[in-house]
Amino acid sequence: MKEVGPAWVNSGPVANPGDDVADSRVRLILVDDDDDFREAASAELMDLGFEVTSFSDGAEMLGSIAEGNLSADVIVLDWGLPSLAGIDLLPRLRREGIQLPVVFLTGRTSLSHENLAFDRGALDFVDKSRGVPILAKRLRLIVESSKRPRELTVDETLHCGRLMLKPRVSRAYWDDVDVNLTLTEFNIVRLLASNIGNHVTYRAVYDCMHHVGFIAGSGEHGYRTNVRSSIKRIRNKFRLIDPNFDAIENYPSFGYRWGSSTGSAA
Secondary structure: OEEEOOEEEOOOOOOOOOOHHHHHOEEEEEEOOOHHHHHHHHHHHHHOOEEEEEEOOHHHHHHHHHOOOOOOOEEEEOOOOOOOOHHHHHHHHHHOOOOOOEEEEEOOOOHHHHHHHHHOOOOEEEEHHHOHHHHHHHHHHHHHHHHOOOOOOOOOOEEEOOEEEEOOOOEEEEOOEEOOOOHHHHHHHHHHHOOOOOOEEHHHHHHHHOOOOOOOOOOOOOHHHHHHHHHHHHHHHHHHHOOOOOOEEEEOOOEEEEOOOOOOOO
């Protein structure tokens, strides 16, 4: 580990350029103000095949990005950072044009914190108590997913009645007005609209929000609370454009569907 200014840049074993190991390493930015945790987590992630650049503060990371000193595949943020809280740092990154996947790693496990993280555009929310190996698996799933070839051509636009989806830029429009969905919300709407007229289970919607097999919430079906909260936020965004919006229909105890008639053009 070598110190570069205020930030710690951790370097794992150097692989040959043609080595398969080099191709599989995930480049990670970790921002956490707990020095002991940051150092221990960085070392463990490096042992698991990650290249880790770590910072104790969001302002330090933004400064390094502005200087063009960083390249990464994913960013992991602690919630409670000293000068700029992680939850406020995320929209700052987006305003700076940084579209890397962001994951929150925190001990604040309340439902309100999790919902706020997803509402701001985070792709995952991981309790520190789950351990670094679980974090590593989730990060690999996120990065591998983002690197898969796109199924749609660059200019393809999907129409579903009054709904228009532009998958390349993850934007949804209702009557040609941008609904301003987060990436996770867009994926949910796309899932429902691509199954128009058919019900989509709570589990399928939740897997769309995270990844298959991910479990959160209290009890066997606790994840449904997260799904309901996300659907409520999506409906409210559509209703800012159309107060009569009712295209997302609920099937109690099962899931949701994009209505085959209510979502159609008038």
